[in-house]
Amino acid sequence: MPIRHIARRLAAVAGGIRLAAGRRAPALAALACAAAAGLLPGAPAHAAQVKFGFLELGRDARYDEEKTYFRSLSRPLGRPVAGAEVALRESRFVGQAVGAEFALERAQADDAKGLVEQIGKLHAAGVRFFLIDAPGAVVAQVAQAVRGRELLLFNVSAADDALRQEQCQPNLLHTIPNHAMQADAMAQYLVSRKWRTVLLLEGPLPDDKLVAAAFENAARRFGLKIADKRAFLLSNDPRQRDQGNVGLLTAGPDYDAVFVADTDGEFARSVPYRTVRPRPVVGSEGLVAEAWHWAWERHGAPQLNSRLEKQASRRMASPDWAAWIAVKAVVEAVVRTNGGDFRTLAKYIGGDEITIDGFKGNRLGFRPWDGQLRQPVLLATHNAVIERAPIQGFLHQTNNMDTLGFDRRDSRCKF
Template identity: 75%
Template structure:
């Protein structure tokens, strides 16, 4: 019985893939990351909120490479992944140039937004692609966008729109917005304010919080004081650091749901997602990383899978043709989330549903039923073409 299943798998693969023995090539990927990335500091990941990465997402790329070996053997193509790090952007750019000279064309970049933006500017016009797997900043998809930079991680606007849809669907229309002092906090808050306007939510009050040992600022970190004196159906917390956000649930004056950076979040991936073959992918990532996978792990996995799919469907065509297919409307990517995925032509952001989840359960998947778009309902999440500032 087991042998018959193996034979059936090979037969199915033969029907799906163009078996072309003439193809004998190596498709090389490279992973670029900082030597020390504060986002993956042990203390930060130990006390992390739901919206923060659980660890370095390199394991996601490793899982995708392992999955691609079977396809590569059938096509006589060797998929290879190099790993390079640097102390800063200049060092990463030097590594990129070295690897590009060796024939690498596909780079997975795991770095903060400022580094991603600089690498994108410095490499424009070169025969290569950069895949942003860990920076959610909207600016990378807007004013700082580049035609050769693809984004597999959802951005803040997509996350905020998903949360806004969930709030509207539950008729929780009055929202108290708590915003932190960091620049990243303000980006998250701005994204939610945009989403609230887009979907008809009312922000009843916007209050700033500060976590500090200074007695003069103690009240600015008091959840009870910050949530008193206002009427609201839910609390949205914009806290990129997470230290304040994790203490908000169950401490507000009014017993209301907490969303945004804690409580209920919108992410690309969650280990508790149980449909569309997701548990199998999650188990492979747990085995590789020895922890639950997060959104960046999935984004890294997806970046490799997207290129492999383009290689397969174009029969490893020359680089310009392969990129055209990757960025085109005909590509079909399976992200184990139930929808056909592909990149938006106007900003290279991967269209994808988002999982609205708590610590141990997925509550809903967005786009939520009833939120429609004239072309693709997944474009109700993030920047539609008419809203895009991206000009290639």
């Protein structure tokens, strides 16, 4: 059997073969064992290294453990480097088959300037693919600073729409869904349930306003009505106490659902079951739109969840999945191009031929106009996935996943 055919089968193993694969599973497992033992004919004696860099801030407020006790459903559960580590472990057999070794270097800094310096050091050591876990403003600065270098950045945790629009860069890909994708997924669900009138509660943080703006755009796009938009504020000042009163904030005109834009999460957790009217709560609490949820049970997801739990001693969340799929995209390119050079790999990753299995039931690939990974979005509660978007009935002329986020005609990205 040609080595390229063996590599393709091993790619299926590393991607997480479902038990439902039936008779093929034992054969593929045997191939994997053969690869591990070095028995595959034609396998290169000396493996070439494909190195990844994982960039993060030493002090990132998004992972502040002091806020764990009121962590909302939309907040990460831990540093997503665990997702990348799981992907590397899964890719060992594939690497042996195609003569490649995959390695990960983790680097921290205090700010964007420090991360750029870390990229310089790792780039000199042969690293060409970087996963960056940082807030949107930092990601934008780093991507701009290293533009023109022979490297590719994968944004695994910043959902800012601006990174896919005015601040987009040709060397920056996004595996985490942006706010527009999440808002469109939620809007589709509300329309499908005929909950067409929504009360919008917006927090004081800049990120809260980004989330609220994305939902307002989605509401216009899918024909939802915003009954009212009200600002909330949590404060110890008695004069501002009413601004955090859920009863007062949810009184007034009738509505079918309450959308809460609260990226911090402290206020959002108090909204369900306290609204004046018995209405569902969505957005940052109640029902959330995410790239991944530990309760997703289809397409091999339980096996992936268990591997992450074993690696990190916690459940898998969206940034973990985003880091995992970023590594898998590069591994897929190495396999399909028979270990091509950087330019060949980068072209394949951003091209139409790539097929990445993200365990969500669809072929995944990157949008050429803004570098965003096309993907389904999971709508979930604290312990169950309720629906997967795009929801049936929402159609697109070429790819239904482009009903989520910025379509080509909506894009303001100018590479």
